Amino acid sequence: AQSVTQLDSQVPVFEEAPVELRCNYSSSVSVYLFWYVQYPNQGLQLLLKYLSGSTLVKGINGFEAEFNKSQTSFHLRKPSVHISDTAEYFCAVSENQAGTALIFGKGTTLSVSS
Amino acid sequence: DADVTQTPRNRITKTGKRIMLECSQTKGHDRMYWYRQDPGLGLRLIYYSFDVKDINKGEISDGYSVSRQAQAKFSLSLESAIPNQTALYFCATSDANFPEAFFGQGTRLTVV
Numbered sequence: 001a002q003s004v005t006q007l008d009s010q011v012p013v014f015e016e017a018p019v020e021l022r023c024n025y026s027s028s029v030s031v032y033l034f035w036y037v038q039y040p041n042q043g044l045q046l047l048l049k050y051l052s053g054s055t056l057v058k059g060i061n062g063f064e065a066e067f068n069k070s071q072t073s074f075h076l077r078k079p080s081v082h083i084s085d086t087a088e089y090f091c092a093v094s095e096n097q098a099g100t101a102l103i104f105g106k107g108t109t110l111s112v113s114s
Numbered sequence: 115d116a117d118v119t120q121t122p123r124n125r126i127t128k129t130g131k132r133i134m135l136e137c138s139q140t141k142g143h144d145r146m147y148w149y150r151q152d153p154g155l156g157l158r159l160i161y162y163s164f165d166v167k168d169i170n171k172g173e174i175s176d177g178y179s180v181s182r183q184a185q186a187k188f189s190l191s192l193e194s195a196i197p198n199q200t201a202l203y204f205c206a207t208s209d210a211n212f213p214e215a216f217f218g219q220g221t222r223l224t225v226v
Contacts, residue, residue: 009154032213043204044157044217051213090156094213101147101172102208102215106156 002027002093006105013112015083021076021108023091030096033074035065036104038088047089050074061085086112117141120205120218127195127225135190135221137205143216144209146188148172148180151202151220160203163188195225 007022025031035047048059055067065076074091091105118139127133137146145164149157149172159172161180169180177199179191192199202222206215 006156034214036217043219044206046214046216049214092215101159101162101170102206102213103159104149104157106154 002031002095002100002103004091004093004103004105006091006108008108009106010109010111013081013110015112015114016080018079019077019081019085019110021089021091021110023074023076023105025072025074025091025093027072027093027095032094032096033065033067034092034094034102035059035063035074035076036090036092037061038090038107040087044090047076081110081112083112083114085110118205118207118216118218120203120221122221123219124222125224127223129196129225131195133192133195133223135203135205135223137188137190137218139186139205139207139216141207141209141216142185143207144185145207146182147206147208147215148178148188148190149204149206150174150199151204157204160190192223192225195223197225199223200225 003026005024013019033050036044037047050057050067058064063078088107090107094102121136147162148160151157158174163182181189202220205218208215
């Protein structure tokens with residue numbers, strides 16, 4: 001069965017600094033990978049996804065992520081963060097085969113300060 | 115109107131009571147999920163269903179049951195609520211052709 005590890009539970013950064021949120025997964029088959037964002041007191045919103053093709057995927061709000069099959073990673077990056085990026089970020093994986101559900105990591109809280 | 119609607123949005127209930135959380139969707143998706151969110155634990159899968167006649171246990175199904183009444187409706191029941199079931203519960207949907215999940219706004223459940 002697949003699993004997801006988010007390597008940092010909290011990431012504090014200053015406004016306009018770059019940020020990387022790390023995600024590693026475990027699976028014996030090919031996978032689909034996702035990043036979701038949850039703003040305070042809100043539901044989850046899809047930030048970006050990797051299904052196939054180019055390993056560099058771009059999402060909303062200037063975020064991007066790179067799928068690295070050899071390192072089983074899907075790290076999320078943004079070159080310059082804003083105060084409004086303060087939120088919780090979840091990495092998720094589902095296996096590319098019938099009958100598997102979407103499994104989430106424990107989340108990374110990104111705190112952007114001025 | 116929201117594509118994935120959860121009711122109620124907030125609920126306080128007493129230990130030992132039976133409670134049902136409901137989810138309906140207008141996206142036409144065949145797959146539906148129930149997750150619970152706890153601080154520091156992320157989202158954990160309770161149950162999922164890939165069609166009306168398919169029900170599967172997730173990581174933390176003990177103490178919960180589900181019913182898939184129709185393709186668009188998936189309800190979660192707590193037969194006898196206990197305080198450690200206090201959490202934020204999310205319903206989600208997806209499709210075999212579009213595997214990303216779409217979430218409802220969540221139900222905040224407090225068991226006292």
